[in-house]
Amino acid sequence: MARAQLALLVVCSLVLALTVAGQRPPKYRKLVRCKSPQLYQNCKGFMYCPARCPRSCYVDCETCKPMCVCNAPGAVCGDPRFIGGDGITFYFHGRKNQDFCLFSDSGLHINAHFIGKRDPTMTRDFTWVQAIALLLDDHRLYVGAQKTAAWDDAVDRLMITFDGERVQIPTKEGAKWQPSSARAVSIVRTSTANAVTVEVEGKLKITLNAVPITEEESRVHSYGVTKDDCIAHLELGFKFYSLSSDVHGVLGQTYREDYVSRVDVTKKMPVMGGADKFFVSDIFSAECAVSRFDREAGGIAMAVEHEDVKCSSGMGGRGIACKK
Known part of the structure; x- marks a missing residue:
């Protein structure tokens, strides 16, 4: 499966999971992922940016958590x-x-x-x-x-x-x-x-x-x-x-x-x-x-x-x- 198709599948799966759980996907919040080739295997999948920085964040691959650029x-x-x-x-x-x-x-x-x-x-x-x-x-x-x-x-x-x-x-x-x-x-x-x-x-x-x-x-x-x-x-x-x-x-x-x-x-x-x-x-x-x-x-x-x-x-x- 092509990388773009796989990424789209992951996003759709996350949105579906939130919907099934009775939650709406956070409005205005960007999806980010770990981009380190060495650490990606230990930190897979997309994550929403925190509410305090809905569009400007990155994933710390060591902790596998989204971090605010602005902090x-x-x-x-x-x-x-x-x-x-x-x-x-x-x-x-x-x-x-x-x-x-x-x-x-x-x-x-x-x-x-x-x-x-x-x-x-x-x-x-x-x-x-x-x-x-x-x-x-x-x-x-x-x-x-x-x-x-x-x-x-x-x-x-x-x-x-x-x-x-x-x-x-x-x-x-x-x-x-x-x-x-x-x-x-x-x-x-x-x-x-x-x-x-x-x-x-x-x-x-x-x-x-x-x-x-x-x-x-x-x-x-x-x-x-x-x-x-x-x-x-x-x-x-x-x-x-x-x-x-x-x-x-x-x-x-x-x-x-x-x-x-x-x-x-x-x-x-x-x-x-x-x-x-x-x-x-x-x-x-x-x-x-x-x-x-x-x-x-x-x-x-x-x-x-x-x-x-x-x-x-x-x-x-x-x-x-x-x-x-």
Whole structure:
């Protein structure tokens, strides 16, 4: 039996089992499975994402449980909720329809475009990250969630460009794309639609999921979602293999050895201010007040070998960072 047919059979069997048990399949929750060839035999079958992260999760093949992308260091999710490299959770609201620097290092710069909704009862906008742009040497990579009225999980709403050219990746899980001008860069679909990983060999790996604001989320948080816009946005997870001691940006600064968080963690919603320091005039601009970007320092044109790379999960408070 073909792999696709087998997967469909597993999904149908799960839906049938839930129905027979008198349960309806969870609405808006994505099905995921273990993807490790070594561990798959010990962790078979599909699982629903947890309710707290209905669309952005993965299966930890060791424990055989679905895990939320948004609960790990390096996460940027929701009305932007960040988990820093130091493990501390904070919010950075920025401003709607503006761009802000998330990371700035000698050979890497990452900006985010914020979209938002005005709540007349509040002094700020509700905001979400709609797109990110990576500056790598002289290369520019853009990944964004396209505006749409009604959300359909089967319809891919990701817009990806590399050096200004549209990137077309087959809508098949595991499909991979690499630019001929920068072989260290790769983009892989982790789902048939709306989910990819971006990797720059030796530098970083980013998980990206395009998701909507659901009717339930809008009702609970008073987001005011309308029928002509479901507020499609990105949920992100960053993992770094090499960062300098001078890295900066909204999230980048939290990976510095000398960083001391100024957010009030005793508050229900600890907010990081200082938006003006991180503002950029364009999503492909590296000219924020804290910029560390040097176009000559990236070195991504050719893939390189890295031996003895060690990674930390951040249990000691330093977040996810990998070093030689």
